Amino acid sequence: MMAKEKPSLLATRLDDVYRERGGWLREIAARGGRDEASDVVHDAVVKTLEAGQRSEILEPVRFLFQVTRNTLLDRFRSRARRGRVLEYGLEESEAPDTGATPERAIIASERLQQALAIIERMPPRRREAFLLCRIEELTYAQAGRRMGVTVHAIEKHMSAAMAQLSAEFDAGEDRA
Numbered sequence: 001m002m003a004k005e006k007p008s009l010l011a012t013r014l015d016d017v018y019r020e021r022g023g024w025l026r027e028i029a030a031r032g033g034r035d036e037a038s039d040v041v042h043d044a045v046v047k048t049l050e051a052g053q054r055s056e057i058l059e060p061v062r063f064l065f066q067v068t069r070n071t072l073l074d075r076f077r078s079r080a081r082r083g084r085v086l087e088y089g090l091e092e093s094e095a096p097d098t099g100a101t102p103e104r105a106i107i108a109s110e111r112l113q114q115a116l117a118i119i120e121r122m123p124p125r126r127r128e129a130f131l132l133c134r135i136e137e138l139t140y141a142q143a144g145r146r147m148g149v150t151v152h153a154i155e156k157h158m159s160a161a162m163a164q165l166s167a168e169f170d171a172g173e174d175r176a
Contacts, residue, residue, distance in 0.1 A: 010049065014045055017061050025044070025065070029071075036075065040071050044068040048060065069136065076112060118169070121164075128157075130158065132147070
């Protein structure tokens with residue numbers, strides 16, 4: 001008979017975090033679709049545990065939230081890729097059934113892909129402020145506390161992020 005393996009400190013901490021903040025994690029993940037929220041959180045917890053086996057995670061709560069956000073962004077990117085496949089007429093069965101016309105699905109997918117590319121090109125602090133305020137829906141004060149900056153700095157980052165998104169979307173439409 002095998003001896004029962006003792007759970008790691010990280011696994012125990014993640015279990016506590018999930019019990020205390022699982023609803024909040026699912027709320028963040030639900031921005032990608034309520035039906036996938038639990039899957040996103042599960043994937044994030046598994047990725048966090050796997051990362052903890054490779055190296056020590058100094059701030060497991062913050063790490064888990066970051067992995068949840070990154071997992072959600074990966075799902076958005078995957079949807080954008082599926083939209084590209086649909087655009088070129090390949091494997092239409094992979095397209096999400098949203099009740100919208102195929103043309104609208106393609107346009108939405110292209111715009112999402114373009115937005116993700118613009119966000120990836122943002123300077124790191126601007127991107128962080130934007131994701132905290134728009135994806136995690138933190139207030140400017142909460143985002144400022146998390147980033148260690150003033151509300152005024154967050155306002156500047158958000159203004160610059162919105163200007164960059166607008167300018168690059170407009171530039172993309174001019175090229176089309």
